[in-house]
Amino acid sequence: MGSTNVLVSSPGKQPLFSFGVVSDVQHADIPDGHSFIGVPRYYRHSIRVLQRAVQKWNNHQNLNFVINFGDIVDGKCPPDQSLDAVKKVNNEFQKFKGPVFHLIGNHCLYNLPRDILLPLLKIPAPNGQAYYDISPGPEYRIVVLDGYDISAIGWPQVHPKTLQALEFLEKKNPNSDKNSPAGLLGLERRFVMFNGAVGREQLEWLDGILQDSTKLKQKVIVCCHLPLDPCASSQEALLWNYDEVMNVIHQYKCVKACLSGHDHKGRHCIDSHGIHHRSFEAALECPPETDAFGHIDVYDNRLLLCGTDRMQGTEMYFNP
Numbered sequence: 459m460g461s462t463n464v465l466v467s468s469p470g471k472q473p474l475f476s477f478g479v480v481s482d483v484q485h486a487d488i489p490d491g492h493s494f495i496g497v498p499r500y501y502r503h504s505i506r507v508l509q510r511a512v513q514k515w516n517n518h519q520n521l522n523f524v525i526n527f528g529d530i531v532d533g534k535c536p537p538d539q540s541l542d543a544v545k546k547v548n549n550e551f552q553k554f555k556g557p558v559f560h561l562i563g564n565h566c567l568y569n570l571p572r573d574i575l576l577p578l579l580k581i582p583a584p585n586g587q588a589y590y591d592i593s594p595g596p597e598y599r600i601v602v603l604d605g606y607d608i609s610a611i612g613w614p615q616v617h618p619k620t621l622q623a624l625e626f627l628e629k630k631n632p633n634s635d636k637n638s639p640a641g642l643l644g645l646e647r648r649f650v651m652f653n654g655a656v657g658r659e660q661l662e663w664l665d666g667i668l669q670d671s672t673k674l675k676q677k678v679i680v681c682c683h684l685p686l687d688p689c690a691s692s693q694e695a696l697l698w699n700y701d702e703v704m705n706v707i708h709q710y711k712c713v714k715a716c717l718s719g720h721d722h723k724g725r726h727c728i729d730s731h732g733i734h735h736r737s738f739e740a741a742l743e744c745p746p747e748t749d750a751f752g753h754i755d756v757y758d759n760r761l762l763l764c765g766t767d768r769m770q771g772t773e774m775y776f777n778p
């Protein structure tokens with residue numbers, strides 16, 4: 459337990475900044491189970507993974523902040539325990555001696571509606587939106603996308619965004635259970651209710667941020683609970699409109715990496731425009747006494763993910 463997977467160390471060269479990463483804790487006080495496709499899930503143990511992550515991040519002493527890639531509590535958490543469970547996991551995050559930035563995932567939204575969840579996690583976004591940007595220094599910008607902006611979960615039942623999502627799912631997925639991708643082919647398998655889309659307004663916001671970053675000569679790291687490229691995701695886990703989001707991103711040269719959760723397995727690839735895509739290994743799928751978390755050292759020309767245990771180390775080089 460606790461072995462660090464670093465591919466190449468940089469003797470003498472200090473990162474510009476560093477941040478901790480963890481994804482899909484999906485804690486619940488319920489017995490172990492498994493995913494729809496039979497992968498074991500350790501709902502009680504996953505909070506231990508988070509506790510060890512926070513301990514290691516604090517011991518590191520040079521981490522500027524932490525990003526949680528979403529799904530802090532599992533949808534199987536008994537509804538009368540949801541609020542306490544979210545508070546309990548958030549309390550563990552708060553033991554990190556620095557800022558923690560949260561992304562929202564489908565499981566967060568199964569447990570709490572946006573108007574309760576977002577203030578609890580101190581997500582700095584108005585009108586129930588959960589997209590925002592972080593400025594860790596003059597050279598970099600981190601963009602956090604809300605992949606459940608258009609979604610059938612999390613908004614009130616009669617909210618225009620819920621209705622838009624349900625109408626979209628009705629057209630794209632003929633199954634009566636909209637969580638089921640049965641019969642959908644290839645990348646169409648992403649049109650299920652446990653995913654969502656980035657709405658028009660958010661796409662325009664992203665475009666503005668990337669214009670601004672280009673002017674300021676900043677490099678950008680995009681974070682979203684849902685993966686943005688099929689090469690770093692199963693077909694079922696992708697953002698509904700990943701292609702529209704990537705079309706915006708590909709108009710600029712400033713985005714160097716897209717980081718995500720949701721897929722659980724842990725994958726890395728480089729797309730046709732040289733952008734790295736890294737989806738993280740889930741804390742939920744760590745058998746007792748194993749771990750999956752890490753930290754990223756950010757340099758001018760690369761991101762170095764130092765993973766612990768089941769989280770693979772990844773070196774992401776790019777043209778500065």
Ligand SMILES: Nc1ccn([C@@H]2O[C@H](COP(=O)(O)OP(=O)(O)OC[C@H](O)CO)[C@@H](O)[C@H]2O)c(=O)n1
Nearest residue numbers: 493494529564565637638639652692694695720721
């Ligand atoms: N093939 C599937 C997959 C899932 N479901 C049902 O959808 C709900 C959410 O699934 P779950 O696996 O819990 O979602 P995660 O966010 O943990 O994982 C993401 C995806 O699995 C990535 O591929 C749940 O009710 C499942 O039973 C389904 O019907 N069919």
